[in-house]
Amino acid sequence: MYRPILRHPLKHHLIQTPTKPTKYDIIIIGSGQGGTPLARALADAKFKTALIEREHIGGCCVNEGCTPTKTMIASGRVAYLARRGWDFGRKRDIVRVFRAGSEKRLKDAGVDVLMGEASFVDAKTMVVVDGEGGERVVRGEKIVINTGCRPAGAVLEGLEKVGKERVLDSTSIMELGVVPEHLVVVGGGYIGVEFGQLFRRLGAKVTIVHRGGQLLPREDRELADLLGEILRKDGVKVLLETTPIRVVDVSDEGFDVMVSTKKGDEIVKGATHILFATGRVPNTERLNAAAAGVKLNNKGYVVTDDFLQTSVPFIYAIGDVKGPPAFTHISFDDYRVLKSSLLESEGSGSRLSITDRIVPYVVYTDPQFGHVGLHEHEAREKYPNKKILTAQMPMSYVARALETDESRGAMKAVIDGESGSILGFSCFGAEGGELMSVVQTAMIGNLPYQKLQDAVFAHPTFAESLNNLWGFLK
Template sequence: MALQRPYDALIIGSGQAGTPLASAFAKAGQKVVLIESTHIAGCCVNEGCTPTKTLITSGRVAHLTQRGPDYGIHTSKENETNQVLVDMKKVRQRKRDIVESFRGGSEKRLKDAGVEVLMGKAGFVSPTTVHVVTGGGQGSEKILTAKNIFINVGERPATPSLQGIKKLSKERVLDSTSIQELDAVPEKLVVIGGGYVGVEFAQLFGRLGSTVTVLQRAKQLLPREDQEVAQALKEILEDEGVVIKLESEAVGVDSVSENGSFTLSVKHAGAEQQIEGTHILFAAGRVPNTESLNLEAAGIETNARGYIVANEFLQTTAGHVYVLGDVKGPPAFTHISYDDFRIIKANLLPESPEAPKLGTTGRLVPYVVYTDPQLGHVGLHEHEARKQFPEKNIKTAKMPMAWVARALETDESKGLMKAVVDGDSGEILGFTCLGIEGGEVMAVVQMAIMGGVRYQKLQDAVWAHPSLAESLNNLWGFLE
C-alpha cells in the first residue's frame, strides 16, 4: 500500500457536521478527503430526522382524516365512521423519495466543492494516519495521512437484549431504522422504551392502525422532562389508544404462535403479567460507532460507554484529531452536530486572525420531540434550575393550551406551556411548550433568552392576533 500525499483535512463520517465541514475546507483551497462507510449525509437524513418526520406527517394526516367529523367534514355519506385505509407501501415510498432527494443534495454539495469521497471503513494507524478499506471489505486498501482529522461517525441503535428474543423472526424485531422499512402496519406493536424515539413511533403507528403498548422502566415518560409535562404527554397518547405501562420491564418472550405473534412476560407493579404482540420495537438505547476505529492507535480516549472524550473546542486527546456530533456523547441532536461544524470552521478557518476562538461551553441547546402536539424545550427544566441555582428566587408559570385562542380555533388545544424564571431579575431560565407547533413557540422564547430579554418584555409585547405567540402575553400571569 503506497502512502499518499498528506491531506489537509480527513473527515470520517458524512453526518450533519462532516459533510458541510468537508465542503468548507475544500472551498478554502485545502486538500480534503471524506470517508463514509454506509451512505452520504449520515443518520439524520437517512435514518433519523428526515425519514421519521416524513412518516410522522403521514400519521398526522391519518389522524386528522379520522377527526374530520369533529370539524364537520365527512369523506362520504356512507362512511360515517370515517375509517382510514393506510397504504404503508406508499407511506414508505414517500419517505424513501424524500431521503433520496436530501441525500442527493449532500452528494452534489460535496462534488461541487471538490471533495474526494471514499466509500469504505476507516481505522487509525497513528494520530495522523488512517487505514481505509473500500468496497465493503473486499476492495482496495489505502493508507492516508492528514494534518487534521475529524470524526463524525455518529451512533446506532443498541443490539436488542431480551430472553427468548431469538424465537422471533428478524422481521418482527425492530429498531428505529428497520421499523421505517415496514411495508405493512404491525397489528400489535410493543415499544420497549418511553424516551423521545419510543413515544414518537408509538404515536405514529397507533395513528396508522397498530395496537400499541409502551413499556417504560422509569416512573414517567421522557425522564428528563418535568413531571407534569411528561404526565400531560402520557394522557395525550393514552387518549389516542396507546397503552403505557410505567415502571415496567420486559422479562422475555414466552411463546410464539404459528402466525408469528408472541406472548411477552412483563414485570409491572410488582407482579408479572403477559401481553401479546406481533412486532417489538427496541427504542431504549444507542451506542457510538467507535469500535472499528482503532482509537487506541491514535491515543484517543473514550469514556465508559465508548463515547469519544473531547474538550470544549472539540479536540480529542490526540490533539489534531477532532470529534463532532453524537459520537462524543449526549445530547444527541442534529443541530448540535451542525453547531459543532460551526465551531470547527470558525476556529480552523477563521475569517480574520483576530477572530475569537469558539467553544461548546454555555451554548443554549433547544430540542423538539415530534409527537403531536410537539414538545419543544429550551434552557433549564424546573428541577434543573432549582438544583443549579438554590440561591435564586425560582418561579414557574404553567398555562394549559386550552387557554390559547389559536389552539382552540384549530381544535388542537391539548398540552401546556411552562416557563421557569428568576423571580427577582425577570431572567427566563427555561421554557417548555407541549402544544400545537410547540417547537416554533419555543423558538420565540429561545430568541428572548439569547437576547437577554426579560419575561416582562414578552408579557407586554403586542403580538399579532390570533397567533400562538400571543399566548406569551398571558403565560407570565401564572407565575408562582
C-alpha cells in the same frame, strides 16, 4: 321629570334621559379586544366601571373576524389535506432527494469522497476498507471524528426465537412494508413515544413498556403525565414501572412478552413486532482510537474539550460521537464551532466554543413537545440560592389552539425571580417547537420575561400566548 327626548342614530327609537344618571369612574363604549380586558382590569383595581356594548361582547375579532374565520380556515385545511392523501407516504423519495443534494454539494466543492469504514493506524494515518474488502491508506495533518451513533442492541431472553423481521429498532421500523398488528415498544423516551403514537395512528395496536415512573424521564413530570394521558386517549397502552423479562409462546402468528410490574409478573399478549427504543451507542468500537491516542469515556464516546479537541491536539470530534445531547442542530453547531478553529488562521473570525450554549429540542409527537434551557428541577439544583419561579398555562387558554381544535397540552416557563431572566421553557402543544423557538430567541438576547409579556404579537397566533403565560407565575 324627563329631559328632551333624543333619537338614537342607529336604532331610530326614542331614548329618554333621566335627570339623575348613574355615576361611574370610567365608562367604556365597545367590548372589543381592547375594551373588554381594559374594563376587567379597571374593575379589578376597584374602579366603578361600565362597559357599553350594542351587539356582541368581544367585538369584531371574536364574533365576525379572527375567531370564526380562522376556525373555518382550519376546517378548510383538514379538507384540503384529506384530498391530498396520495401526496404523502413519500419518505424514501424525500430521503433520496436530500442525500443526492448533499452528494452534489460535496462533489461541486471538490471533496474526495471515499466510501468505506475507517480505522486509525496511528494518530495521522487511517486505513479505509470498502464494501468489497479493498483497502486504502490515507494520512491527514488534522482529523475530525464524526462517526455518530446507532440504536442500542436488542437484549431480551427468548428473542432469538422471534424472526429478525419482527425485532425492530428506530432504523429498521421505517422500512416495514406492513403495519404491525400489535407493536410492543420497549422504552418510553423520545423515540419510543414518537413511533408508538405514529403506528397507533397507522392502525396498529401499540403497547409501550417503560421501566421508569414517567414517560420522557428528563421532562417535567406534569407535562410528561399530560403526554401519557394523550397517548392513552389515542388508544396506546402505556405500562409504567414495567420491565420486559422474556419472550414466550412464540408462533407464526406472534408472541407474548412477560413483563415485571409493581404487582408482579404479567403477560403482554399477541405481539407481532417489538421495537427496542432504549437508547443509542457511539460508533467507535471499530475506530481503533487507542492507536491514535484518542481518549474514550466508559460509554465509548470520544472525549473533547469546549473547542471540540480530543486528547490528541490535531484530532477533533463533532456530533453524536462525542456524547449527548444527540441532536442534528447540535451537530451543525459543532460544525460552526470547529470551522472557526480550523479556519481561524485564514481570518474567518473569532474562535467559537460550545461553552454555555442554549440547547433546544423538539419531540415530534402530536402535539409537539418543545423544550429549551433548564427544567424546573435542573434550575433548582443548579441555582439553590436563587428565587426560582414557574408559570404553567394550559393550551386551552390559547385562542389559536382553540380555533384550530388543537388545545391539548400545556406550556411551562422557569424564571429567575429576581432578574426576570428566562431559565427554561417547555411547550407541549400544537406548534410547540415554533413557540419554543420564540422563547429561545429571547433567551439568546438575554431578554427578561417582561419583554415577552409586553410584546405586541400578531393575532391570532400561538406566539401571543406569551403575553399571558406570565400571569401564572408563582
